[in-house]
Amino acid sequence: KNEVExxxxxxxxxxxxxxxxxxxxxxxISALHWLQQHPxxxxxxLFMLSSGKKxxxxxxxxxxxxxxxxxxxxxxSHPRDSAVYICAVHPSNTGNQFYFGxxxxxxxxP
Amino acid sequence: DAGVIQSPRHEVTEMGQEVTLRCKPxxxxxxxxxYRQTMMRGLELLIYFNNNVPIDDSGMPEDRFSAKMPNxxxxxxxxxxSEPRDSAVYFCASSTxxxxxxxxxFGEGSRLTVL
Numbered sequence: 115k116n117e118v119e120x121x122x123x124x125x126x127x128x129x130x131x132x133x134x135x136x137x138x139x140x141x142x143i144s145a146l147h148w149l150q151q152h153p154x155x156x157x158x159x160l161f162m163l164s165s166g167k168k169x170x171x172x173x174x175x176x177x178x179x180x181x182x183x184x185x186x187x188x189x190x191s192h193p194r195d196s197a198v199y200i201c202a203v204h205p206s207n208t209g210n211q212f213y214f215g216x217x218x219x220x221x222x223x224p
Numbered sequence: 225d226a227g228v229i230q231s232p233r234h235e236v237t238e239m240g241q242e243v244t245l246r247c248k249p250x251x252x253x254x255x256x257x258x259y260r261q262t263m264m265r266g267l268e269l270l271i272y273f274n275n276n277v278p279i280d281d282s283g284m285p286e287d288r289f290s291a292k293m294p295n296x297x298x299x300x301x302x303x304x305x306s307e308p309r310d311s312a313v314y315f316c317a318s319s320t321x322x323x324x325x326x327x328x329x330f331g332e333g334s335r336l337t338v339l
Contacts, residue, residue: 147328149328149330155313155332155333155335156330156332156333157315157317157330157333158330159327159328159329159330162326162327162328200266200267202267211269211280211282211283212267212269214266214267214268215266216266217266
């Protein structure tokens with residue numbers, strides 16, 4: 115059983131397209147993270163959310179605590195956005211554990 | 225500012241050998257995390273330190289794994305003896321948060337191959 119499910123697993127888009135990556139989780143949480151992992155392997159934290167919506171440049175992250183769902187949106191996608199996007203949640207009743215999604219592999223074609 | 229620094233970046237060793245991975249967190253960060261990433265299991269949290277004290281090591285796979293944080297600027301993850309199934313990328317991350325709900329800053333990772 116996977117506490118965090120991401121969809122789609124793989125996504126190919128044309129440059130300029132609007133992209134949405136979804137994350138659903140099955141436990142109560144105190145925070146949700148969106149991470150970006152580039153082909154070279156480095157991981158960058160994009161957002162940490164506990165409610166509502168956050169925006170950074172062309173990236174927007176939303177969370178609906180009642181529905182246990184978060185989305186990551188990329189506007190005007192660019193080939194440099196090609197990466198694996200990982201959703202991670204911090205459950206609110208299990209100490210300091212993290213549950214990770216398996217990631218969404220995004221390829222943006224010029 | 226320097227980010228989280230991990231060493232070595234790549235390590236190839238033979239089964240049974242001791243492996244030591246090192247991490248220097250960002251100065252001023254009081255939380256440090258060790259993660260492991262494999263194709264099969266994705267990212268997994270191994271252990272979490274707060275103010276140099278191990279808070280939760282429930283993710284450490286077995287007794288062959290140990291982690292220490294002797295001071296605020298240095299942590300090690302040791303595997304002894306190593307096995308081929310330990311082959312993975314090991315990430316260290318740090319955070320300013322006293323809990324683990326702060327933004328995470330990751331190192332570049334240490335890619336371990338055990339033959």
